[in-house]
Amino acid sequence: MNIHHDGRPSWLRGPDFRRRAAVMSAPVLLAAALAACSSGNGSGPVTLNYWSFPDNSGAIQQAVDTCSAASGGKYTIVYNKLPTDADGQRQQLVRRLAAHDSSMDILGLDVTWEAETAQAGWILPWTGADKAAAVRDTLPTMLQTATWRGQLYAVPYNTNTQLLWYRSDLVPNPPTTWDQMINMAEQLAKEGKPHYIEIQGAQYEGATVWFNSLVSSAGGSILNATSTAPSLGPPALKALQIMSRLAHSVAADPSLSVQQEDQNRLAMEGGTAAFELNYPFVYPSMKTNNPTLFKNFKWALYPGVVPGFPSRVTIGGIDLAVSAFSTHPDLARQAILCLRDRDNQILAATKGGLPPTLMSLYSDPAFIKAYPFAADIKQALLTASVRPKTPYYQNVSIVISHAVSPAIGIDPPATLNQIKGGIENALVDKGLVP
Amino acid sequence: MTTVAPPQAPAELSRTERRRLSEATRAERRFGWLLCAPAVIVMLAVSAYPIVYAIYLSLQRYDLRFPEQTHFVGLSNYGTVLSSGTWWHAFFVTVIIMVVSVAIELALGMALALLLYYTPLWRGLVRTSILLPYGIVTVAAAYSWQFAWTPGVGYLANLLPAGSAPLTNQWQAIGIIILAEIWKTTPFMTLLLLAGLTLVPEDLLKAAKVDGASGWQRFTQIMLPLMKPAILVALLFRMLDAFRIFDNIFILTKGNNGTGSVSILGYDNLFTALNLGIGSAISVLILICVAIIAVIFILGFGTAAPGTALERR
Numbered sequence: 001m002n003i004h005h006d007g008r009p010s011w012l013r014g015p016d017f018r019r020r021a022a023v024m025s026a027p028v029l030l031a032a033a034l035a036a037c038s039s040g041n042g043s044g045p046v047t048l049n050y051w052s053f054p055d056n057s058g059a060i061q062q063a064v065d066t067c068s069a070a071s072g073g074k075y076t077i078v079y080n081k082l083p084t085d086a087d088g089q090r091q092q093l094v095r096r097l098a099a100h101d102s103s104m105d106i107l108g109l110d111v112t113w114e115a116e117t118a119q120a121g122w123i124l125p126w127t128g129a130d131k132a133a134a135v136r137d138t139l140p141t142m143l144q145t146a147t148w149r150g151q152l153y154a155v156p157y158n159t160n161t162q163l164l165w166y167r168s169d170l171v172p173n174p175p176t177t178w179d180q181m182i183n184m185a186e187q188l189a190k191e192g193k194p195h196y197i198e199i200q201g202a203q204y205e206g207a208t209v210w211f212n213s214l215v216s217s218a219g220g221s222i223l224n225a226t227s228t229a230p231s232l233g234p235p236a237l238k239a240l241q242i243m244s245r246l247a248h249s250v251a252a253d254p255s256l257s258v259q260q261e262d263q264n265r266l267a268m269e270g271g272t273a274a275f276e277l278n279y280p281f282v283y284p285s286m287k288t289n290n291p292t293l294f295k296n297f298k299w300a301l302y303p304g305v306v307p308g309f310p311s312r313v314t315i316g317g318i319d320l321a322v323s324a325f326s327t328h329p330d331l332a333r334q335a336i337l338c339l340r341d342r343d344n345q346i347l348a349a350t351k352g353g354l355p356p357t358l359m360s361l362y363s364d365p366a367f368i369k370a371y372p373f374a375a376d377i378k379q380a381l382l383t384a385s386v387r388p389k390t391p392y393y394q395n396v397s398i399v400i401s402h403a404v405s406p407a408i409g410i411d412p413p414a415t416l417n418q419i420k421g422g423i424e425n426a427l428v429d430k431g432l433v434p
Numbered sequence: 435m436t437t438v439a440p441p442q443a444p445a446e447l448s449r450t451e452r453r454r455l456s457e458a459t460r461a462e463r464r465f466g467w468l469l470c471a472p473a474v475i476v477m478l479a480v481s482a483y484p485i486v487y488a489i490y491l492s493l494q495r496y497d498l499r500f501p502e503q504t505h506f507v508g509l510s511n512y513g514t515v516l517s518s519g520t521w522w523h524a525f526f527v528t529v530i531i532m533v534v535s536v537a538i539e540l541a542l543g544m545a546l547a548l549l550l551y552y553t554p555l556w557r558g559l560v561r562t563s564i565l566l567p568y569g570i571v572t573v574a575a576a577y578s579w580q581f582a583w584t585p586g587v588g589y590l591a592n593l594l595p596a597g598s599a600p601l602t603n604q605w606q607a608i609g610i611i612i613l614a615e616i617w618k619t620t621p622f623m624t625l626l627l628l629a630g631l632t633l634v635p636e637d638l639l640k641a642a643k644v645d646g647a648s649g650w651q652r653f654t655q656i657m658l659p660l661m662k663p664a665i666l667v668a669l670l671f672r673m674l675d676a677f678r679i680f681d682n683i684f685i686l687t688k689g690n691n692g693t694g695s696v697s698i699l700g701y702d703n704l705f706t707a708l709n710l711g712i713g714s715a716i717s718v719l720i721l722i723c724v725a726i727i728a729v730i731f732i733l734g735f736g737t738a739a740p741g742t743a744l745e746r747r
Contacts, residue, residue, distance in 0.1 A: 394706055
């Protein structure tokens with residue numbers, strides 16, 4: 001059998017296979033064409049398939065409809081919902097991209113997937129006027145996540161970052177460092193008051209985010225500037241010491257090792273916690289679920305590690321990219337610029353609760369009304385840190401989350417060595433992913 | 435072509451006869467193959483091709499994110515997997531889950547089979563209700579176990595001291611996985627054993643009773659030896675299944691905190707790390723392990739492989 005370098009035997013390649021595939025998919029195409037004819041005019045607009053996280057607020061669907069209508073019959077965007085969990089989303093996208101699926105045009109990528117999709121040649125770079133339009137007024141930290149090897153590969157759609165949420169009835173002045181926060185919580189415990197610190201301690205991406213925020217806040221980074229080797233060092237040791245201190249303290253929620261964002265939210269709403277490190281979605285939720293506690297539910301910047309130095313909390317969000325296998329890349333770029341324009345970002349922020357990536361919005365009165373913490377979010381975003389940028393991000397993240405969770409098992413110097421060795425292996429694609 | 439006349443006429447006769455016979459047989463055999471052909475082609479397409487392709491992939495350095503780096507590396511992926519502590523840990527966890535769950539299922543299944551066999555009333559209804567767990571989709575059942583053991587919301591977790599999260603503790607989580615497996619597949623074991631039980635002649639048991647054999651003696655001396663083929667088949671099926679355990683673990687712990695089986699490890703390397711070479715090597719190793727289990731049962735214990743029972747008798 002004649003085998004090509006991409007691993008597919010010859011008969012699975014070339015025009016023959018494509019013809020067979022075309023014959024097999026003909027009924028589907030025919031149905032799609034019929035649907036297009038029945039709904040539109042003669043020639044019909046081009047259909048652009050938009051794949052992104054499932055948004056139940058209706059903001060994305062509304063933006064999709066607005067942009068389709070505004071295209072003047074050039075394109076119709078179809079919003080396809082990916083699975084709810086990030087791993088499931090990535091798997092579906094990657095499987096289709098690896099199979100050169102042309103039925104995807106616009107991809108909603110988590111900020112950690114750009115390096116691998118760009119490296120594999122699955123998404124198209126942005127250049128010229130399109131790039132200029134994409135970067136205008138856009139948060140620089142988010143643009144960093146969308147850049148790989150000096151080229152812009154995606155356009156930031158929304159962003160997200162954590163704030164410190166606390167009970168002002170228990171804590172009059174919010175802590176500015178982790179040590180201070182743990183001390184306060186231990187003091188509250190002595191007084192017999194609610195005192196837990198809510199943080200994502202389960203063995204998943206959230207634990208990696210926690211570690212990354214602490215390492216960056218301590219002045220370090222997980223990888224070196226060129227993403228070729230681990231950096232870590234004393235800042236990482238300090239981060240592990242803080243995680244370990246919390247785990248052994250009465251300040252830790254007993255279910256720290258299973259907690260994800262939503263368990264944190266529930267514990268805070270349940271009244272057992274005094275502090276919560278979480279995304280802004282907890283604010284409207286507290287308002288609805290526990291109006292009594294909501295009166296004392298305040299926010300501050302994420303606590304730092306070194307006194308006097310502000311924290312550098314991990315940035316999250318979605319970047320929109322054009323698939324390399326799209327048959328209408330130019331229209332897809334136009335559609336992306338529409339989907340993330342000012343109006344649609346306000347819509348996503350007010351309806352969907354996701355912080356926008358256009359900086360000017362943070363001083364827009366309409367937005368501040370819906371987002372009382374806009375100023376703090378903006379400050380957090382401007383100093384935010386980016387997770388390791390490498391095509392091996394998944395491997396690196398698994399190494400970290402397995403090492404730091406459960407946090408009670410952290411032995412700072414030994415765990416640091418374990419992370420260092422694991423990352424070194426991951427960066428050369430050596431060994432197995434646990 | 436001319437043929438030289440053979441010296442012995444009778445021999446010649448028998449040879450043509452034999453040829454005619456064999457031609458008929460051959461035609462029959464050809465017809466048989468023709469009838470089988472569709473099934474054989476489908477089998478080759480859906481099982482042989484993927485297996486061969488997986489073996490081929492396992493000999494490559496092939497990471498989906500780096501298509502340009504793909505090249506033949508021989509057996510080095512197998513070396514990487516077999517020299518990795520992660521693989522042996524997953525292997526060890528898998529073997530523990532397999533041995534413990536199948537042993538308990540066998541004991542429980544036997545008890546339930548006897549109970550069913552001697553149930554005087556509503557036999558059909560009882561049999562159906564015992565089969566219910568087996569009829570529930572594993573993933574759906576696994577989710578309900580997961581909720582039950584989640585602190586704060588689960589009724590089982592609430593029975594434990596406050597603050598315990600059994601699904602994050604390695605051995606407790608493995609215990610829960612085994613429990614979910616047992617709950618789920620004991621009915622299957624029961625059914626296979628019940629079929630074996632019906633093979634034991636009633637007269638033999640009556641005769642033994644007349645001879646003064648106790649209930650336990652009748653069970654160990656008569657029932658068990660006669661049921662041996664059924665027991666071995668049940669054990670073989672369950673062990674092959676249990677070694678490939680995936681869904682329960684995937685839902686309950688995602689393989690976190692050292693609870694991953696070899697199948698979970700293969701999945702993580704294939705679908706999360708996108709490393710087709712290593713992932714395929716793990717898949718092939720799992721296939722080899724499963725084959726070894728089957729061979730031990732068939733050659734070692736003389737288990738009748740499905741379909742060979744008739745030929746042996």
